[in-house]
Structures are given as C-alpha cells and as structure tokens.
Amino acid sequence: MSDPVYSVNGELVPPSAATVSVRDRGFMYGDAAFETLRSYGGTPFRWADHAARLEETCETLGFGGALPAVATLRERVAETLAANDLEDAYVRLSVTRGVQPGKLSPETAVDPTVVVMVKKLPRGGTTGERVWDGPARLRTVETERIPDAAVPSAAKTHNYLNGILARLELRGTDADEALLRAGDGSLTEGATSNVFFVQGETLRTPAASLPLLPGVTRRVVLECAEELDIPVETGRYEADALGDATEVFVTNSTWELRPVTAVDGRSFPVGPVTRSLQAAFDGRVEALY
C-alpha cells in the first residue's frame, strides 16, 4: 500500500502535512464535532445516521450553519478512501469551528476546518476477521459521566477527557473498557461504547435519556433485536445490575458488537443472544458487498 493520505479542508496530504493551526479552536478548546465510522467494501456504513449526528452536534455547538453540505462531506470521505486505495477502513471525520480571534466566545462567522483520517481495518462480517483482539473486560470506574446539563451527551465532540480519565483508571488492571455511572449511580456507557446486557429473555441497555452518547451501532443492534423478536428494554439501571446478567456486550462503530467476558472481575460467557445479534449485524455488513 502507498503511504497514507489524509484530507484537510479538501486537500489530500500525507500525514506529515496533515496539520491544523495552533490557533484552530479545535486545538485550543476541543471546539469541534466528529464521527467515527467504518467503510465496508467502499461504502460508509450508516452514513446517513453519522451525517445526521454530526449535524446535530454542530447545531449544539452553535455552528450548524457552517457545516459543509453532507454530500460534500461524503465526497471528502470517498476521495480520501480512494486516495489510500482502501475499501475496508476506519474513518474519522472532524469539523472544527476553525480559527477565530482569540476569545472564548465564538464568533458567528465560522470558517470550519474539515479533517478526514482513514486507516485500513479488516472487514469483519460473517467471514472476516474481527478488529478487536478478543472480548472486552470491563471495570466500573469512579470517574462519573458528565451530566447533560453541563455538556449535552448526545454531542460527539473533541472534548474527550471524561473518557480518557475513565480509561486511565484501568491502568494496572486487566480491563480494557471503563464503565461510567451518572452522578446518581445509574449505569450510562463505556468510555467509547454503549453497553448491553441480557437478563432472562430480555436485552437491556441504558436509556438514551440518560447521560450517554446513543451510538449508531447501538441503534443498529436495537433494530436487529426487533427483527429477531428479542425483547428489548431501555431503562435506568444500577451498575450492579450487570451482576444478574447472563450475557454482556459493548458496541461502537469500530468494534461492532464486542462480547464482554468480565465485569469487575465477574466472568461472563459469550452467549446465544450476543451471537444472534452479531450474525444479524454481520448480515447488514455483508449486504454492502
């Protein structure tokens, strides 16, 4: 493969030249929206969902009007994939508020910075190789999820220290994903994932009304569950609810459905509900080829 190429404001450049100004608000304040998605066979999976969330995040941050047209963004993604000769890939698309005079209060006139980064990622699916090294091991951390009243959790932004602090708590443990609780102790999500668990016949996941980012993969899993007639409940759960679970898995665009085999030291099998949902998810991926 040739050397990788990124897209910065529509210019295809090698990583060494893929830079932003130190005055860019995306750098100074994390004042930016982003999406992480996957391309399967050259098609960005659930592009419309990701584009819609990107628009919502930019609206929340007050620069929705400056977001380039969705078709333009998609073209930037497509040309970055093509320039790297990639069909199965990870894609990170960021839009910042750009460079503005040196004040925290944003100006209304926005010249956004648009960055597309891609890298090869194995296909997954029914016959492919999984991207994760193995099942996840979770650990409930002390770092609490930022409440919606402080920063709306549905916005996917470059302010990721909450998740980083949560992940730092895993150092010295064998866990690789942190489970965050809200201030009232209820279960919210992983640092970069949504969490699902099975109790009895029912698939459960924390409700989107809680402080969590309801991921695109979470939505696809809920669709698959409906298709498979698996009863689903979204609600508010104590963190120890997982103790009664028979299966646990986490989801995000990169991991797809990743089984969980340990939570706070307790072991879980990779069970039949997880496998059925993985197969249904894989079917949707296969349909793109």
Place this chain on the structure above:
Amino acid sequence: MSDPVYSVNGELVPPSAATVSVRDRGFMYGDAAFETLRSYGGTPFRWADHAARLEETCETLGFGGALPAVATLRERVAETLAANDLEDAYVRLSVTRGVQPGKLSPETAVDPTVVVMVKKLPRGGTTGERVWDGPARLRTVETERIPDAAVPSAAKTHNYLNGILARLELRGTDADEALLRAGDGSLTEGATSNVFFVQGETLRTPAASLPLLPGVTRRVVLECAEELDIPVETGRYEADALGDATEVFVTNSTWELRPVTAVDGRSFPVGPVTRSLQAAFDGRVEALY
C-alpha cells in the same frame, strides 16, 4: 513590529507554520493542559503559580512525568517573547499528550507537544491602559459547571466546551461573561473568570472546594485583601446571593480585576473595595518594572 512568531516544540515559527498534527491528542480529544498568563515588562507574572498548576494538570491527566522541566518551559516563553520583541504580552502555554496510536486509552510513553503563543497586550497597572473594553456584564446561564467527579475542575485543559456552551447562551443579550452554577444551584465561576462580591464589609468568593478553577489572579486578590485588612469569606453561595451585593468583580490573568456593572440586569457600581484591590494588584504589577 515584525510578524508574530510562535513556539512549537522549541522551534520559533510564523503563525502559518505553527501547526500540530491532526493526530495530536490535543487536537483529537483536547487531551492537553494549558496556562494563560501575562508578561509585564518581560517578566511572566506569578510564573511559579502557573508552572505549578500546569504540573498539577498534567499529573491529573496522567502525563506529569512527560512535562518538560519548568526552566525549559520558562525559556520557551522568554524566547518567544524576545522573538516578538514583546515585554507586555498575553502568553498561552499548552502541553499536549502528543501523537499516539489511534486509541482513546493513553500510552504511558508520551512525547508531548509544547506550544507557546504570545500577543501584545497593554500594560495595565496604575498608569496603563486596561485590556478590557469596559466593566463586565454577567448573566447566569443554564449550562451547569462540570462536576469534579467527572473532570476535576482544578485542571486547566483544552476541554473548554462547558464554558463555550455557557458563552453561547449570551448571544442576543448584552452580557459578556456567563455565570455558571453547580448541579446543586450554588454559584461557581464565570466561563473564564472567578467571581468576587462584597456584602457589608466582607469580600466573598465561591470556595475552591466547589467545582471551579481557582485562578492565579483569584489567589493574588485574596493576598491583596489580607494585606488591606479586608475581611474575606470563601464559601458556598446561591446564585442570587449577588442580589444583596454592593460590588461585584471578576478576575482572570488577562482581565486582572475587572469590575462588573450588571448581573442578570441588576446594576452595580464600581465600588471602593474593588478600587482598593485593583490598586493593590497594580502595585504588584508595577513592582516588576
């Protein structure tokens, strides 16, 4: 004056070349510490306090060991000021976790990115020109301050969306600083400032135990108040406590002591306690020349 020059990892470069990689964690996640300070007559004001807080922030973020020596950082600031022929200036010093493999969990090996930006700022002090256009007008906003349990408020990081969302609420009003409350309704701080108010003879400011960034200027003001025998109380206050105040002012390194003449539409005079403290603060600045 010649064109400005910034320092990026020790290289003095023009702003057009002052960039960071799009893979820098400071850009991707706001995974960075910073300080804003002023140079008066070529001397960074309260350098030791700023350097100590920068170290604390990097410790909180888990890369304290990667921070360059304080003497090195000070040298970078000094050479950036000299290259710009500036003695009275605003200085922004940022240290990021640098570029790492594309995972949220930070690696322990850190090659930090160090950026120094400066710009000319009038001297202030007893005979100088103030940097702010006039007194501040505050407005209490709905955006709540992020709780310490989610992101420790004493850390000064590139995750500034909480303050940006607060400032966005000021659009369409005549206010220029947002007052944030904690989840329990208690008064915390401005988006980029600490708040003080006078009730009776007493100078009051929210306690550092609350979710707020206890600024270096806040500390200097408390020292000045002690020197002037002004009674001081730090505590927990309801946002409407300001309604009973006779004077209000805000502080940060750039603004120094900035009087407040309006809070949620109620007017305040620039009173004698504010003026006395300004004079005492100015005396400390003058002493540097």
